[in-house]
Amino acid sequence: MEPVNVIGAGMTSFGILDDSLIQLAEQASFNAMSDSQTLDLSFDHLVIGSQNPDEFVNIGHLSTLLADRLGMVPAGATRVETGPSSGSSAFEAAFTMIASGHSDLVLVIGVEKMSEVDRGIASKILAKMMSIENETRYGATPSALAAMVARRYMHDYRLTRDELSLVPVKAHKNGAKNPLAHFQKEVTLENVNNARVVADPLTLFDCCPTSDGAASVVLASDRMVSDLGLSDQAVRVLGVGHGTDYHAVQHRLSLTSFGATIAAAERAFSMAKVEAKDIDVCELHDAFSILELINMEDIGITERGHAIDLVKDGSTEVDGQIPVNTTGGLKARGHPTGGTGVAQIHDIYCQLMQKAPKDLQVSSPVFGLTQNIGGFGNNMVVGLFSAP
């Protein structure tokens, strides 16, 4: 397998934005190409992660349209979709293109523009990723499933409402310092507890927003890194793992653990030859607050039921032992579904390059991890990265 490197990253602000999907993709990729000094180079391939541009913005066959708009013709162009993990699945596809020796320079873009349709329509579009037979027809929504999971976790591990609220408090604390975050203001434990209930026990602040936004990274082979003299900004991709679980939550072995994360992490760690204890900084898919705790446990950062201890003792803060979601996570950075996976890689790239926003930089991290969920735990993609 040929080594694969991230040599640059860029993203747009996340939020409810005026720019079109195409403009967002253009901005993020321009930033990534500028960062990697590849604006005037010929790329072998462009891989786009986007959940549903056909319905969110009425654009089909997005990949070729973007190849044209970005001046990349005749490079190959492919769109990848795995629900809200589309961005990291696009990264995975691009990774294998270079790992195979098939390509030397590949652009990855994750993008979603969710605000052009009404929120009700957006919810309907997103709900298509759930099981019609087992979930949607009974009125289940992602929030409802997350609430059920939270309730079970609280029962099994005696997690309290006040404890769970510490997760979004941390997310917003970090987001407040991230100039690209959807929400850049802090919230208190009382704000979280007293916000309107979305699905009991989850309140508004336990749930990530739907956002517009794009992120982009440039992947390169060792040969390309050497030719360009960019070894000082080449973050190595140590491992990528992808796992699935049964489509409907009711068919799974556990409500408080995601088999897909366990499978994906096992593959990524095995490829990378590093362990969970080696990770210095990570971006986890906290679409709902409870997921951050479960993801930490499934990845092996801590024992089952004990993730909250690391939140409470400050270990997951920027200056803690294992900083989690230093840029605000999905909760505060925002969640343009197809964009999130690439934004996570962007943020870990910045951490490993020591270019994170002021007050969010982790002290000299060496190993970074990303974990992105597609569907409600249906599939996961885990990435592992090391500093130059």
Place this chain on the structure above:
Amino acid sequence: MEPVNVIGAGMTSFGILDDSLIQLAEQASFNAMSDSQTLDLSFDHLVIGSQNPDEFVNIGHLSTLLADRLGMVPAGATRVETGPSSGSSAFEAAFTMIASGHSDLVLVIGVEKMSEVDRGIASKILAKMMSIENETRYGATPSALAAMVARRYMHDYRLTRDELSLVPVKAHKNGAKNPLAHFQKEVTLENVNNARVVADPLTLFDCCPTSDGAASVVLASDRMVSDLGLSDQAVRVLGVGHGTDYHAVQHRLSLTSFGATIAAAERAFSMAKVEAKDIDVCELHDAFSILELINMEDIGITERGHAIDLVKDGSTEVDGQIPVNTTGGLKARGHPTGGTGVAQIHDIYCQLMQKAPKDLQVSSPVFGLTQNIGGFGNNMVVGLFSAP
């Protein structure tokens, strides 16, 4: 780059079918897994090519749903979309997974179920792949663009209506012998000429149908082939190339040649270290009759303007020098958009394994080629294969 092999293939009938998209995908992949004796093995990944399941059949996040239905959990699962070349782009993604050494056994499925929506709705869904600014808003449709291309080609190369009609006549002649084809009846030159006009000069028989159907192939590493003792049914993937062109037809250099095919073919031939003259059998994307001629020329099978000579002298027939679309092509086999690219590989696999339907088997072919178009010439994927 690790060598990649196709070790089995399967497909459903193509046509207007009662089965659901999921059932079609299940049948095709069951056939491919049976053919490759891999029904009881653990796959590393499942890659689905499908253009728009969200809108055609109201299913999102298809990849994980299928991983569940096919009993493949916790294998990774990814959907790939590049318009009507989604199937061959899925194949390309799966190819690089094995070529990288990342995976040993990957299932590819191409599927579309287009008949659940009205034909008018289907046309609107398909039209999203064209340029809104430059084409769709002026009322252009794929058929209209093809008609314009045909008219220009007839002008430049003095192709006659009677000559062009020989292409669908051959397609239907082959389709009549393919038990899985959407149309299994022959048509005459008069039938083609006198059919109702779709977009002048193209008649109904110059245009492929919209179909339902699925096709599947199993890809394996050399190690897996050796472990399974399947070297006698391992068709080698010699090369894969992917190219794009400007999104709107009016921005391209030529109306009678597709730059994306030229780019894709060049890459595939370069990787494969074979030339166009070496090809013994090929499947080309004849969504419109005129495209078969242009594709032959862009791939380098013959000189510009001379493809019709090979049709007229019988060279493209099953027993000719360079058989083209021996199983009926998109015209007669049918065109479930995401399914077509994988069906082409299925049919070339069968040819190279000498398992083509009776009277359609080419005499001892060694090298086979597939060419699949996404959009109206927006992007192309070319595959090259050799017999065991």
